[in-house]
Amino acid sequence: MGFVDFIMNLLRDPRAAIASWIAAGPVMAYGCVFLIIFIETGVVFFPFLPGDSLLFASGFFAQGGGFNIVALLAVAWVAAILGDQCNFMIGHFFGKKIVESGKVKAMTPERLQKSEAFLQKWGHLAIFLGRFFPFIRTFVPFIAGMGGMHWRNFVIFNVLGGITWSTLFTLLGYFFGGIPFVQEHFELLIVGIVLVSVIPTIVGLVKAKLSK
Numbered sequence: 001m002g003f004v005d006f007i008m009n010l011l012r013d014p015r016a017a018i019a020s021w022i023a024a025g026p027v028m029a030y031g032c033v034f035l036i037i038f039i040e041t042g043v044v045f046f047p048f049l050p051g052d053s054l055l056f057a058s059g060f061f062a063q064g065g066g067f068n069i070v071a072l073l074a075v076a077w078v079a080a081i082l083g084d085q086c087n088f089m090i091g092h093f094f095g096k097k098i099v100e101s102g103k104v105k106a107m108t109p110e111r112l113q114k115s116e117a118f119l120q121k122w123g124h125l126a127i128f129l130g131r132f133f134p135f136i137r138t139f140v141p142f143i144a145g146m147g148g149m150h151w152r153n154f155v156i157f158n159v160l161g162g163i164t165w166s167t168l169f170t171l172l173g174y175f176f177g178g179i180p181f182v183q184e185h186f187e188l189l190i191v192g193i194v195l196v197s198v199i200p201t202i203v204g205l206v207k208a209k210l211s212k
Contacts, residue, residue: 010036011050014057022066030071033058034079037166041137042083043090051137052169059173060182069174076170080162084127084141088154091145099146107139115139119147127157131165
């Protein structure tokens with residue numbers, strides 16, 4: 001339950017959660033950012049972690065001096081790139097067994113179908129574009145590995161996508177997090193980021209159910 005409580009605290013009050021990491025020292029602060037981004041993108045069992053909102057909130061603290069913006073971006077880049085690479089390898093070596101086992105509850109047939117369709121439609125570019133959609137962000141590299149995508153092609157779009165996605169959300173928090181309106185409604189804004197990110201996934205699931 002410790003990890004679940006850790007995530008719930010982050011979702012409930014991201015400023016208080018991140019402030020406590022920073023107060024515990026740079027190893028804790030940067031380590032938590034790395035851990036959440038890496039697990040969300042790199043472990044197919046945890047597609048629900050708040051990557052977008054975490055990057056935005058961390059960028060806000062970098063604007064206030066809690067994080068060094070260069071170090072924060074470097075940590076986010078490495079976590080995002082290594083995470084997707086790890087997910088690709090899991091899909092390559094264990095993908096079929098994981099899917100057939102049915103033990104990963106988040107890996108519903110609808111989500112897999114949506115991710116497969118996304119990958120088929122956009123090809124290698126799906127690795128880049130998928131970064132901006134929760135669940136798809138986690139499942140696309142897994143399916144790419146399971147489907148035998150060439151490692152070199154995956155790495156190119158993985159690096160481009162990881163750097164672009166993490167930089168965008170971090171700098172949004174860095175440059176706009178200090179605006180008085182944003183500070184007054186920070187928690188609501190974080191919830192809004194989560195909802196906007198999840199809307200495409202929800203629409204896809206509804207369409208899949210209606211089509212049946």
